[in-house]
Amino acid sequence: MFINGIKSKIIYSIQIVKIFFTALPALGVTWMVFAALSGNPEYSELTGGYIILALIFDYIFVSSIMKIMLLSKAKVYEKVFLMDKEGFIEIKKLATNVNTKEDKVIKELTALIKMDVIRKIAIDRNGVPKVLLDNGIAPKKVEYETVICPSCAAKVTKIVGEIVECEYCGNDIV
Numbered sequence: 001m002f003i004n005g006i007k008s009k010i011i012y013s014i015q016i017v018k019i020f021f022t023a024l025p026a027l028g029v030t031w032m033v034f035a036a037l038s039g040n041p042e043y044s045e046l047t048g049g050y051i052i053l054a055l056i057f058d059y060i061f062v063s064s065i066m067k068i069m070l071l072s073k074a075k076v077y078e079k080v081f082l083m084d085k086e087g088f089i090e091i092k093k094l095a096t097n098v099n100t101k102e103d104k105v106i107k108e109l110t111a112l113i114k115m116d117v118i119r120k121i122a123i124d125r126n127g128v129p130k131v132l133l134d135n136g137i138a139p140k141k142v143e144y145e146t147v148i149c150p151s152c153a154a155k156v157t158k159i160v161g162e163i164v165e166c167e168y169c170g171n172d173i174v
Helices: 005-037 047-082 091-098 102-114
Strands: 088-090 121-124 130-133 144-148 155-159
Touching (some): 088 091, 091 130
Antiparallel strands (some): 088 130, 144 155
């Protein structure tokens, strides 16, 4: 309900492909860097290039793993959101439920929203920080009306459709 399944699967697949194509080159180039730094004359000429390649491949590899971990965390957040009945959940309570620090929860949710993996939520940082959920339950709009009591002519404000007792004479007002 809160996870964009198609987007999540696409991002997951792309990350798996990136890991597959960068794992061996990352290990190979990292090995070449160690060989070059050990004084091996065959590799020492291109030490700078090896270091740059190692950093690029290692960065792509590690960032792909981090995104996959973030995608798995989205499923945990969704389970907590689905159990909510109020339409919002405080960040502190959410952090307790997922065993994470509050600032990390905000950071992860912000990243998931930017990636369009989690939808129908908003982070409210005013007052007590909370996550606002759009779970399809529309808040009930309450309409009030002012009526005059037929017995004592007092003005009484009531919710439309409810029967109230006049606070002055005790008469029921429809």
